[in-house]
Amino acid sequence: MRLVVPVSGSDPKTRLSSVLRPDERREFTEAMLADVLDALETAGHSPRVVATAPVACDAPVTVDDRGLDSLVNDLLAETDGELAVVMADLPLLTADAVARLFAPDADVVLAPGLGGGTNAFVSRHPDFRVDYHGASIRDHRRVARDVGAAVAEVDSRLLATDVDEPGDLAEVLLHSDGAAADWLRDAGFELAVDEGRVTVDRP
């Protein structure tokens, strides 16, 4: 089964603009991608990266400026629906979590992200298609049901934790010692602990 990791190479992670400069956002994006590729490869997969602009990583990269929906739906059509897609901004990902994504014997396996996204899927159904806008996990459940696919969802915090906003950076520092966590620490980020949820500071 083909396994694709889409990533924005041009102006990634704009919602981190309040804490990271453009060049830093690109570096941090590549660090998260390295963590994702490492988890996938450790789990025995051979991922390919599809990026909107060149990115540095240890996997084959295709530069393709199609939007995410067009890209993934074209790939689903090309592969007769035998496709796995894992997002590039999941720096907590481990080989065990990857194995759990591929384990269910279902036509479509969905990994919900926090806030309604779909952070990864495995499709084994010819008619499954994606729509990443809005609360995509709801749309993907509906699409899978409408085409008659048996659906499973994987209950994984590590797959659910995509990093989009400054508040998400705490999860990386709390739970990872991978490339993205190293990058944050080198850039001066540290955990800020008071009442309520832990956040980050960059003193």
Add this chain to the structure above:
Amino acid sequence: MRLVVPVSGSDPKTRLSSVLRPDERREFTEAMLADVLDALETAGHSPRVVATAPVACDAPVTVDDRGLDSLVNDLLAETDGELAVVMADLPLLTADAVARLFAPDADVVLAPGLGGGTNAFVSRHPDFRVDYHGASIRDHRRVARDVGAAVAEVDSRLLATDVDEPGDLAEVLLHSDGAAADWLRDAGFELAVDEGRVTVDRP
């Protein structure tokens, strides 16, 4: 093994004050507690609730105004460290997620919450103790290591999703049809979908 669900019965969920009145926060707390108890009982457990003030639920309730750390550490001492604690604000919890919490053959099993908390644990070690302040998951990893306990962490989004802040309510509406989700819908909450993460509105 004794299984305890601690809950604040007096003035719960103060960080939801911007969207819920005090009586609504108590009702919503009881709805989340009902979801948690349902998942635990479906998984074959017999949880006991320990509340700081009387709460309505379908499990035995003890009213106890000790702080959370004192309460849990006294229970750990009484039970020689054979204790499970599951927080009451996990409305996405399912019997499968509960089974995964109890599955690892480890002295201490930790379920991290979003933002550095510890949403559930299973202890089978006489010297494990808790400290829920700050980034408790880090402290609990350290405590377990310091007492020589073998530690496992359960990778579960459903166990990780505690509801403390208005932004967390979207997770309930996205992923649950339990008592807490029903309560939110009856109270007029609905998903608000635009760019970025899904949030809630109460029009």
